[in-house]
Amino acid sequence: MITLEHIQRRYKTLHGQVTVLKDVNFSIARGEKVGIIGKNGAGKSTLIRLISGAEQPDAGKIIRRMSVSWPLAFSGGFQGSLTGLDNLRFICRIYREDWRKHVDFVQDFTELGAFLREPLGTYSSGMRSRLAFALSMVIDFDCFLIDEVMAVGDHRFHERCHVELFEKRANHAMIFVSHDPGFMRDRCERLSVLHDGILYNFDDMDEAFHFYYN
Amino acid sequence: MANMKDEAISQNRGLFSGLDVQGRVLGALFMREIVTRFGRHNIGFLWLFVEPMMFTLGVTALWYFANANHGSNLPIVAFALTGYSSVLLWRNMPARCVSAIEPNQSLLYHRQVKLIDVYAARILLEGAGATMSFTVLSIVYLSLDLIAVPEDVLKVILAWLLLTWFGGALALCIGTMAFFSETVEKLWHPMSYIIFPLSGSAFLVEVLPPRAQEFVLILPMVHGIELLREGYFGSKVHSIYDIGYMVNVTLGMTFVGLLLLRIVSKRVVPG
Numbered sequence: 065m066i067t068l069e070h071i072q073r074r075y076k077t078l079h080g081q082v083t084v085l086k087d088v089n090f091s092i093a094r095g096e097k098v099g100i101i102g103k104n105g106a107g108k109s110t111l112i113r114l115i116s117g118a119e120q121p122d123a124g125k126i127i128r129r130m131s132v133s134w135p136l137a138f139s140g141g142f143q144g145s146l147t148g149l150d151n152l153r154f155i156c157r158i159y160r161e162d163w164r165k166h167v168d169f170v171q172d173f174t175e176l177g178a179f180l181r182e183p184l185g186t187y188s189s190g191m192r193s194r195l196a197f198a199l200s201m202v203i204d205f206d207c208f209l210i211d212e213v214m215a216v217g218d219h220r221f222h223e224r225c226h227v228e229l230f231e232k233r234a235n236h237a238m239i240f241v242s243h244d245p246g247f248m249r250d251r252c253e254r255l256s257v258l259h260d261g262i263l264y265n266f267d268d269m270d271e272a273f274h275f276y277y278n
Numbered sequence: 279m280a281n282m283k284d285e286a287i288s289q290n291r292g293l294f295s296g297l298d299v300q301g302r303v304l305g306a307l308f309m310r311e312i313v314t315r316f317g318r319h320n321i322g323f324l325w326l327f328v329e330p331m332m333f334t335l336g337v338t339a340l341w342y343f344a345n346a347n348h349g350s351n352l353p354i355v356a357f358a359l360t361g362y363s364s365v366l367l368w369r370n371m372p373a374r375c376v377s378a379i380e381p382n383q384s385l386l387y388h389r390q391v392k393l394i395d396v397y398a399a400r401i402l403l404e405g406a407g408a409t410m411s412f413t414v415l416s417i418v419y420l421s422l423d424l425i426a427v428p429e430d431v432l433k434v435i436l437a438w439l440l441l442t443w444f445g446g447a448l449a450l451c452i453g454t455m456a457f458f459s460e461t462v463e464k465l466w467h468p469m470s471y472i473i474f475p476l477s478g479s480a481f482l483v484e485v486l487p488p489r490a491q492e493f494v495l496i497l498p499m500v501h502g503i504e505l506l507r508e509g510y511f512g513s514k515v516h517s518i519y520d521i522g523y524m525v526n527v528t529l530g531m532t533f534v535g536l537l538l539l540r541i542v543s544k545r546v547v548p549g
Contacts, residue, residue, distance in 0.1 A: 113547070116387070118386055118387050118548045134387045135387055143381065154306050160302060
């Protein structure tokens with residue numbers, strides 16, 4: 065279970081303080097699949113970073129009773145001057161995993177071949193997202209945070225993500241951020257809409273979309 | 279398994295699991311810094327201390343051939359070794375920390391990676407390089423009979439640790455201030471050049487006129503270098519220092535540095 069209570073998040077900008085999240089209440093239980101939708105700039109990624117713990121709220125409380133992944137966006141969390149393999153080693157070191165056990169999986173999933181030993185700077189965006197996705201599958205989290213990652217990549221990549229997430233990890237909790245209504249309808253059990261700094265939680269999909277489009 | 283991991287990375291981690299996590303993160307960042315900075319080509323991580331050694335050797339050669347007058351009858355080689363090695367500590371640590379956030383910002387997506395780890399990894403790496411360079415050169419000079427065995431090794435170690443702490447505290451202050459304004463980075467480089475000749479690396483405090491002594495002794499690292507020289511050369515030099523003063527200033531700087539770090543940590547966004 066992860067619970068957010070009255071979360072507030074402000075940022076200092078050149079034109080003063082901007083309150084991105086005014087009052088966010090949210091919870092997700094083990095195994096649940098929840099989607100978060102909202103217009104560009106509504107604060108979806110901020111919310112994901114807060115849930116992951118990469119950032120702290122200015123007010124409110126976040127209780128994590130299960131392990132949460134880092135926000136799996138298509139490139140965040142990695143460094144361009146290091147190789148794919150270096151990045152695997154780094155992730156494994158900080159999450160206490162033996163990287164040797166995971167090389168085969170990463171090699172196989174990413175299909176990077178010799179590029180696994182080249183710096184990330186030489187990767188295409190598709191290669192990057194394959195690596196990012198594979199690395200986050202290496203650590204066994206209870207809850208995955210997936211920020212638009214399915215928006216990039218080709219058909220084959222989508223299929224393989226699908227196998228990893230919805231077949232092999234069907235019983236894990238997942239939070240998705242996406243602009244693709246079809247995907248959200250297919251994959252999520254419920255939706256939350258972020259609007260004007262407030263998160264509206266809906267059990268009914270149609271209600272959520274209705275609210276979002278109006 | 280999942281629960282254990284959860285516990286280890288949860289917000290309210292206990293002291294020991296907290297130390298364990300921090301240790302692992304520091305280790306991982308340390309390795310990462312080595313690979314990004316020195317790569318795997320030619321001599322790789324050996325550059326860590328070969329580069330500072332080249333600096334020290336170059337300066338030694340310059341001073342040797344210029345017949346530099348430092349106001350004592352100490353051999354110039356020994357003088358440069360003790361003087362220039364310590365410059366590496368307080369000059370390179372801040373230089374590495376002014377630009378520490380940006381290349382590591384994306385790592386902050388992992389909640390166990392804190393800003394303090396990012397700075398600490400860079401400070402430790404710089405410290406390790408300077409220490410290895412100092413030690414290796416000392417041993418080489420000793421075996422070539424260019425210098426004598428330090429008279430008081432413990433004092434040398436104490437002085438070195440103090441200088442390292444000072445360098446680290448300065449790096450934390452300057453590194454965090456650089457987050458607020460790019461001017462800090464622009465100012466630090468000329469400042470470090472101007473401070474260098476005043477830092478006691480190229481002279482003994484004793485040979486300065488009293489007014490000048492008072493002035494240079496405002497700089498904390500001067501006290502450290504004087505102590506280092508006393509440990510190295512003992513009775514052959516008359517060192518002037520006040521360790522209490524150096525400790526107090528460094529303690530104050532550490533406090534300010536950590537305070538700034540707290541503010542920056544709240545502001546910086548992973549990305």
